[in-house]
Amino acid sequence: MPRDTRGESTQERILRVAAEIFARKGYHATGVAELGAAAGLQRGALYYHIKSKEDLLYDLSKRHVEEALERGRAVLAQDLSPAAKLRALAREHLRTIAARCDEVTVVIREMHALTGIRAKRLTALRDEYENLFAEVLREGAEQGVFAVADRVVVLGVLGMFNWTHVWLDAQRGPLSPDDIADRLTDLVIHGQLRSPVPAVPAAP
Amino acid sequence: MPRDTRGESTQERILRVAAEIFARKGYHATGVAELGAAAGLQRGALYYHIKSKEDLLYDLSKRHVEEALERGRAVLAQDLSPAAKLRALAREHLRTIAARCDEVTVVIREMHALTGIRAKRLTALRDEYENLFAEVLREGAEQGVFAVADRVVVLGVLGMFNWTHVWLDAQRGPLSPDDIADRLTDLVIHGQLRSPVPAVPAAP
DNA sequence: TGGGCTTTGTACCGATCAGTCGGTACCGTT
DNA sequence: AACGGTACCGACTGATCGGTACAAAGCCCA
Numbered sequence: 001m002p003r004d005t006r007g008e009s010t011q012e013r014i015l016r017v018a019a020e021i022f023a024r025k026g027y028h029a030t031g032v033a034e035l036g037a038a039a040g041l042q043r044g045a046l047y048y049h050i051k052s053k054e055d056l057l058y059d060l061s062k063r064h065v066e067e068a069l070e071r072g073r074a075v076l077a078q079d080l081s082p083a084a085k086l087r088a089l090a091r092e093h094l095r096t097i098a099a100r101c102d103e104v105t106v107v108i109r110e111m112h113a114l115t116g117i118r119a120k121r122l123t124a125l126r127d128e129y130e131n132l133f134a135e136v137l138r139e140g141a142e143q144g145v146f147a148v149a150d151r152v153v154v155l156g157v158l159g160m161f162n163w164t165h166v167w168l169d170a171q172r173g174p175l176s177p178d179d180i181a182d183r184l185t186d187l188v189i190h191g192q193l194r195s196p197v198p199a200v201p202a203a204p
Numbered sequence: 205m206p207r208d209t210r211g212e213s214t215q216e217r218i219l220r221v222a223a224e225i226f227a228r229k230g231y232h233a234t235g236v237a238e239l240g241a242a243a244g245l246q247r248g249a250l251y252y253h254i255k256s257k258e259d260l261l262y263d264l265s266k267r268h269v270e271e272a273l274e275r276g277r278a279v280l281a282q283d284l285s286p287a288a289k290l291r292a293l294a295r296e297h298l299r300t301i302a303a304r305c306d307e308v309t310v311v312i313r314e315m316h317a318l319t320g321i322r323a324k325r326l327t328a329l330r331d332e333y334e335n336l337f338a339e340v341l342r343e344g345a346e347q348g349v350f351a352v353a354d355r356v357v358v359l360g361v362l363g364m365f366n367w368t369h370v371w372l373d374a375q376r377g378p379l380s381p382d383d384i385a386d387r388l389t390d391l392v393i394h395g396q397l398r399s400p401v402p403a404v405p406a407a408p
Numbered sequence: 409t410g411g412g413c414t415t416t417g418t419a420c421c422g423a424t425c426a427g428t429c430g431g432t433a434c435c436g437t438t
Numbered sequence: 439a440a441c442g443g444t445a446c447c448g449a450c451t452g453a454t455c456g457g458t459a460c461a462a463a464g465c466c467c468a
Binding site: 031032033043044047052053 | 424425426427428429
Binding site for chain 2: 454455456457458459460
């Protein structure tokens with residue numbers, strides 16, 4: 001029963017500012033006093049709401065990945081062609097990054113700061129999310145629409161989309177997250193080759 | 205004039221172990237005592253060799269990016285087709301990651317820990333390296349071999365290759381770095397689409 | 409043997425770290 | 439008025455942080 005009824009509980013405010021500061025300064029470079037101050041609390045008050053600093057990072061990351069995973073699963077449950085599914089998944093991914101860039105950055109950059117069972121659980125969650133991409137590519141290959149995607153290709157595609165969190169914010173163009181997702185999806189589906197030049201021999 | 209003539213100076217040993225520890229634990233989570241101990245030195249002795257902890261991170265990163273940049277430039281100076289140049293650049297990139305995974309991880313993950321002019325200088329160096337990929341794609345488009353690569357595509361391709369540092373070590377398959385680079389290059393050039401008319405089938 | 413330089417270890421600095429504690433103000437319920 | 443729970447504060451702990459001062463020890467050349 002939080003006293004604050006202006007639309008955001010103290011818990012939510014703490015998670016929000018923690019994501020912002022962790023993304024900007026890094027987990028280990030951020031002190032709990034700084035986290036509290038950003039949330040309008042002293043250290044003692046902050047520890048009324050969180051169990052530990054690492055738990056804060058864990059809760060923040062877990063909630064984010066779980067929500068993204070849920071949305072991704074909904075996309076895969078749709079009755080679409082593999083190519084359309086890949087496009088829809090890419091759009092969902094880019095929308096998430098556009099809307100929650102701080103959290104994405106924290107999950108990707110600071111996950112290694114988690115220890116023990118928390119690290120294991122979050123790694124498992126992240127693997128589950130990444131499997132969504134593998135699943136779409138597998139479906140496409142099964143139907144003969146895509147070339148068989150070995151693990152390298154899956155990780156390559158995944159990396160392309162994951163890396164967008166680094167530059168999406170700086171991309172101050174007229175392109176919407178959906179536009180960018182479409183452009184990257186086209187690249188994965190069609191490649192860059194435009195001339196009928198045959199396959200390239202390996203470099204010496 | 206290092207006393208150690210067994211092939212590695214104290215300076216080099218410090219840079220090497222620092223890369224390893226920074227990559228494993230993170231810059232801010234690593235204490236200077238820990239760095240010294242890993243190099244066989246006490247804190248005071250360590251500070252005879254380094255100016256500061258941040259300077260150690262900077263020197264380590266700068267040296268690495270400069271060397272990678274030099275190799276990349278040599279690739280681009282070769283007289284090759286755009287596709288062959290992209291393949292050669294990808295191979296060079298993957299070879300670097302395979303040989304110096306710790307340094308790559310540190311540069312990518314801990315660069316934001318640098319401040320002031322050091323951050324600016326390293327960012328400029330990294331941008332210069334990333335421009336190599338943009339340059340290859342631009343050449344290809346200029347010659348009509350590649351589709352025009354806008355900034356999104358360049359960043360997408362770059363992300364795909366940069367992200368490999370996350371999983372290349374875990375990839376305990378029979379694939380060499382060159383194999384992986386070739387596979388990713390093929391993806392960028394040809395895409396995954398194979399239907400309705402199966403193009404040149406990729407070897408499974 | 410004796411300077412002179414490089415390298416190292418020890419002791420120390422002030423600051424900050426994550427986390428805990430006792431105490432207090434406010435709340436609705438009884 | 440008394441109570442239990444929620445929310446918060448400020449002070450405190452012991453440890454560790456990055457960095458420095460300084461002297462001893464190892465080394466080379468004379």
